[in-house]
Amino acid sequence: MTPLAGGIADWVGLAIALPFAGFLVNGLLAFVAPRRRALVGAVGVGSVVAAFLVGVAVFLALLAAHPAEPYVVTLWSWIPAGRLQVDAALQVDQLSVVMLLAVTGVSSLIHVFSLGYMGDDPGYARYFAYLNLFVAFMLVLVLGASFPVLFIGWEGVGLCSYLLIGFWFEEREKADAGLKAFLVNRIGDAGFLIAMFLIFKHLGSLDFQAVFAGAPTALAPGGATVTAIALFLFMGCVGKSAQIPLYVWLPDAMAGPTPVSALIHAATMVTAGVYLVARANVLFAMAPVASAVVAGVGALTALFAATIGLKQWDIKKVLAYSTVSQLGYMFVGVGVGAYAAGIFHLVTHAFFKALLFLGAGSVIHMMHRAYHHTGRHADAQDMRNMGGLAAYMPWTARAMWVATLAIAGIPPLSGFFSKDEILGAAFARGAAQPFYYVVWAFGLAAAFLTAIYMTRLMLYTFHGPNRTGEAERAHLGEAPGVMTWPVVTLAALALVGGALNLPHVGTLEHWLDPVTEASAAFLPALAPAPGVEIALMAAAALIGIGGIWLAFRALHPETLLPPERAPRETGFARLLLEKYRVDEAYRAVIVRPLVWVARNLLWRGLDAGVIDTAGVNGSAAVARGLGWLGSRLQSGQVTSYLVIFVLGAIAVLAALLHPSLSAVYHLWAR
């Protein structure tokens, strides 16, 4: 009997039920009373804040008990099918509670921000309904006690992501962006499903506890089975968490409202892949090859996305590529066995990236309003139209500088500690496998680029002369309080979040020990030797400072021209601006041939040609013809009816009497 039984932990389902109820109420209001904004807002924010309070209560209970085993709350039997027994069950343990707090906490702040950001939108109630539904599904994802329950949340957040990216579906481009996200994610999800099939085939269960307890004995460490399972799982993560080669949907996903980008496409949903690897740490630790792939893909993505971020002009695109890059870091962390470090970076990233997106949202909101007042049609997200905004939006600018320093890894802000721990763990593993030195070097290079592109974003947006336009300038100003104070709150968290897991104190690391200890036997998290550690920390800090210094030296906001008059980029800069033309390459190599085969062979050839013409229409024509023949017999004449009747009677009589008549015949014949 675990000490959690009978307490608040049994009610952890409330954390899901509350936002879901909010979704139902707001969904109803969207139809019956879309103008009741106050009510919609109260339900939307209230349900998520209540879920956060449930999360805090569960956390306190867990803190008091600190059980070695996860506490599973079984709600009902979901799939009782022979050997496959899946319960709708939730799992309370150290990892799920961290995620529960991070998700509900950040969600609460972003919901509050949305009150202001979406204030004028006609789809206000629909927006909050989707957002509440997202929180409910995200909590199913992090609280689920088995792979199928997690998968429900996994697909559910994908659905909400799709709905919210295409929230302004009247614009073709935005609806298409939603579709792209949905389709690209399907590729990854196919991998996830295959992984589940393999797990069930080899371990006979899909419950986390049974799988992770059974794997070390039932599967050979480093064997083909466990490697395949881990790699297929990672395929799902690559889709959901936007890693190479499936990252292409995330930058397009910025078509949705900016708070959505902050919540779903920066702080929570996209980190689900990292959570999944951390959750299944036993499986990954048993498959060194798969772990190396995770770390390698993460490092490559971190560097690759950071280079694209260098040349983007759209403020949200910069942040989008930055998110892809930071997600790469997290995968490096969980790939080298530093699961706690990966989760640590996930949490701090949630703070500072949510802040950056919300700040960018405030900026876009004010830019939009200014252009709306003067009736000018200019891109409210292009940094070349901004500049000097610090004078108009001082609080937003200050908060965003905090986040910039955090993401650039400047001590003692949160990002410094989480990033340093990941790089340190990668370096330490390099002693045994030199491959990880490459991973470490990639990470360091990406950190350098991160400092440059974030400083570039800040310089172009908030400093130098203003390029918005004479008439518009009068309408610029600080965003309303309901939007500013969530930003400032997040700034405080980004500032001190590093305290969660200081080097050598390792609060979070020890907290997560019960979850990760099973994997430590296969892939222990290594730390560099004390002297080396100091050197690495210094190097990381210098790299960050160097990046910022370089950006200040090389970039000149004073000389920047608005987009209409800007000269065309050339050479490598152009290639970066066009994002290495990966989308175009995918289109040419995958999409076009696929569509061609589908259209010409499958549709026109097989479906329209063979099935429709010969099969469907042909058989329909035959049936119709026979029916017509039958109805010709219906002459209306009673005599003809009688003839048919008698013929039928003869047939029935013959059928019944035939054997006995033949018997009689044989009797005579003898």
Place this chain on the structure above:
Amino acid sequence: MLLLDLDRGWGLLRAMAPETLLTLWALALLLDAAWHHRDSGAQRRAGWLALAGLALSAAATVWLWASGAAPAGLSTTIALDRFRYAVDLIVLVAAALAVLLSVEYLDREQLRIPEYHALLLLATVGMMLLAGGEDLFVLFLGLELMSVSVYVLAGLDRRSPASAEAALKYFLLGAFASAFLLYGIALLYGATGSTKLQIIARQIGPLGLLTHPMLLAGLALLLIGFGFKIAAVPFHMWTPDVYDGAPTPVTGFMATAVKAAAFAALIRVLLEAFSDVHALWGPVIWWLAAVTMVVGNLVALAQRSVKRMLAYSSIAHAGYLLTALVADSMAGAAAFLFYLLFYTLMTMGAFAILALKGRGGERDVMVDDLAGLGEAHPWLALAMAVCMLSLLGFPGTAGFIGKWYVLVAATGAGYPGLAAILVVTSVISAGYYLPVVMAMYMKPQAHERAHAGVLVPRIAGATLAVMVAALLVFGVWPNRVLDAARAGSHAFIPRAMTAAVTPLPPAGAP
């Protein structure tokens, strides 16, 4: 447990309480109609009185069911089993629906005939005799009582030549079929020395009649006679003309209750008296079912008129019901009862909606005339769509569950070929059910006032709503009705099995 001695008047009277009460009620109603014939509103009052009579009879049926009445000895006149009660209740429900859907219709069509309701009750008495008769003569009596009443009902609209033609055709061909039936009964009596089903069953083996031509000829003639009443191909030729000409609520009644009662009698005769010679009649029913499904569905495809299409659809459904019968098992009888109940609801509903749309017999309503009904009368169109989808056997409706259980019974009894024909012909039936839905929702109204004449009166509207709700509710939650249907099928526990089951000791035994 109530033991009734059917050889004595009092016992028999109680065993036949539902039929007796309804007969007396019908006679009283006839008297009332004779006295108040000229009153305006007499027709409506007769309708309400008829409903009360049906409720009374239903109460008596439920009382018999609940009291667990059983015969002391063999039941040689009327059955005291749940199959009878179940069919009785289905028939009573069908009659009540017919009354509810007729009251306003008769006013609208200026058919102020209070006797209509009395005839409906008398036909219902005949059906109940068909459902419970244990003697071939009782069955014949019931059949004739039902048929004569329905002949009159079909010709109710004296101003309409089509109605008169329908009545005459039905009568002529019905008389012809009755002759077959009667001759069959005579031959069976000659072969076995009895007209009582349970005695016939006991005689076949000991007398060595398994291949006796007289018995087989009698059975064949019986099948032909019943085949006519249930409109099985090739004895179905009267159906489209009669269904088409009769007033629409009467058509609905004929397509459901008449068919249900004749089917019930057929099942009782085959499973009680001739279960031992299943090897002989099984193939005949197999072929009748197959041909009925194929012909009914194919010819329905060629119809443009909604009423004729529904007529052929009801022929096709006779084929599905025959499929349940071929199984010669309790599962088959249960599937039959379940399907019969919901077939009654969906067919009655479809005819009732047609009655609301058309005028003067509704013969001229084409499928395309329903275009745009979804826009003009969304609730009515929804009801029609549910009926059509249920007839088609669309998942989520009761029609699907019914078809599913018929399929299970047929495959379970080893008739996969027949099950395959059922599935294929059901697919064909989509070719005439779905165009109705398509016309209502996907085609524009022919002109702005295309549906201006459609008025949904209160009683008919409420009745339809309840029927459609039942189709949907039991389509997703069929268990209670299925249990009742299984209980009803217990009447036909094969004799070999009853012998093996030792009776439980009485509850109070020490």
